[in-house]
Amino acid sequence: MQKQNFLTKNQQIIFDLIDKSPEPMKAYAILFNVQKKGIKAPLQVYRALDKLVEIGKIHKIESRNAFIACHNSSCQVAKATAFSICEICEKVTEISSSGLSKYLANFKDKDGMKYSKYNLEFFGLCKKCR
Amino acid sequence: MQKQNFLTKNQQIIFDLIDKSPEPMKAYAILFNVQKKGIKAPLQVYRALDKLVEIGKIHKIESRNAFIACHNSSCQVAKATAFSICEICEKVTEISSSGLSKYLANFKDKDGMKYSKYNLEFFGLCKKCR
DNA sequence: TTTCTAATGTTATATTATTACATAATGTTA
DNA sequence: TAACATTATGTAATAATATAACATTAGAAA
Ligand SMILES: [Zn+2]
Ligand SMILES: [Zn+2]
Ligand SMILES: [Zn+2]
Ligand SMILES: [Zn+2]
Numbered sequence: 001m002q003k004q005n006f007l008t009k010n011q012q013i014i015f016d017l018i019d020k021s022p023e024p025m026k027a028y029a030i031l032f033n034v035q036k037k038g039i040k041a042p043l044q045v046y047r048a049l050d051k052l053v054e055i056g057k058i059h060k061i062e063s064r065n066a067f068i069a070c071h072n073s074s075c076q077v078a079k080a081t082a083f084s085i086c087e088i089c090e091k092v093t094e095i096s097s098s099g100l101s102k103y104l105a106n107f108k109d110k111d112g113m114k115y116s117k118y119n120l121e122f123f124g125l126c127k128k129c130r
Numbered sequence: 131m132q133k134q135n136f137l138t139k140n141q142q143i144i145f146d147l148i149d150k151s152p153e154p155m156k157a158y159a160i161l162f163n164v165q166k167k168g169i170k171a172p173l174q175v176y177r178a179l180d181k182l183v184e185i186g187k188i189h190k191i192e193s194r195n196a197f198i199a200c201h202n203s204s205c206q207v208a209k210a211t212a213f214s215i216c217e218i219c220e221k222v223t224e225i226s227s228s229g230l231s232k233y234l235a236n237f238k239d240k241d242g243m244k245y246s247k248y249n250l251e252f253f254g255l256c257k258k259c260r
Numbered sequence: 261t262t263t264c265t266a267a268t269g270t271t272a273t274a275t276t277a278t279t280a281c282a283t284a285a286t287g288t289t290a
Numbered sequence: 291t292a293a294c295a296t297t298a299t300g301t302a303a304t305a306a307t308a309t310a311a312c313a314t315t316a317g318a319a320a
Binding site: 008026027028042043046065 | 275276277278279285
């Protein structure tokens with residue numbers, strides 16, 4: 001379940017673009033690409049991005065200020081995300097490891113506090129770049 | 131060892147400011163604060179920040195575009211960082227858990243790849259805000 | 261001293277993101 | 291249906307974050 005939200009026109013246009021992209025897309029690159037479809041202003045892009053992030057259709061790669069589509073179709077990881085990022089070619093892969101997500105969801109800080117929301121970005125070299 | 135690098139004048143001024151701050155500081159807040167000390171331009175701040183991050187004296191909180199001093203005096207975690215962030219008061223605490231850092235350093239992705247560099251940001255409510 | 265490198269100073273500009281306000285579409289309830 | 295609330299859109303302006311380019315200076319090192 002989840003993720004069956006209906007998207008509005010702008011949200012769908014922007015999601016489709018990100019979903020087709022082999023690499024994370026930046027907001028203004030998205031804007032440039034959707035101008036021919038009538039989305040003319042940054043705010044229109046950011047509003048769609050905010051919503052798409054909120055419902056878990058896309059994720060923001062914080063260290064890159066870029067967005068990728070979620071391909072963890074089965075999960076509720078909208079707010080518990082992990083990625084590997086290649087420092088040469090900038091390829092980003094979403095990690096879906098139940099071991100990792102369990103470990104992090106059960107991690108307790110020194111006050112005994114647990115966190116269900118987190119973002120983890122691993123950096124290294126991808127297969128091609130090694 | 132490490133972290134015994136000598137800082138230049140600008141680096142020291144900016145580090146001292148961040149180190150005294152109880153919360154993460156943003157680049158332009160730093161700029162505003164150090165203008166009376168002769169640091170007048172954004173680039174001077176960003177250059178010092180880049181260097182301080184590189185040598186591990188400070189860390190960037192990617193989701194907030196802000197910087198905090200490292201207080202893990204003993205460790206080499208300049209490039210393997212974890213934080214908890216309060217979503218109400220924005221308090222940020224650096225997590226130093228050898229269990230967590232070992233787990234992440236030994237984590238293998240589905241290609242068997244390990245990563246010694248990572249950034250993890252947990253989100254939740256701090257003690258005060260709960 | 262000469263040379264090399266890292267750091268600095270300065271201006272301009274690029275990139276990323278939000279505020280403010282008006283309008284339209286959609287959903288909910290009476 | 292009408293009335294109302296909520297969400298999404300359109301548009302312009304601007305704020306906030308970050309870098310490019312180039313000249314100069316300070317230190318290290320040979
Ligand atoms: Zn995902
Ligand atoms: Zn690569
Ligand atoms: Zn640290
Ligand atoms: Zn708090």
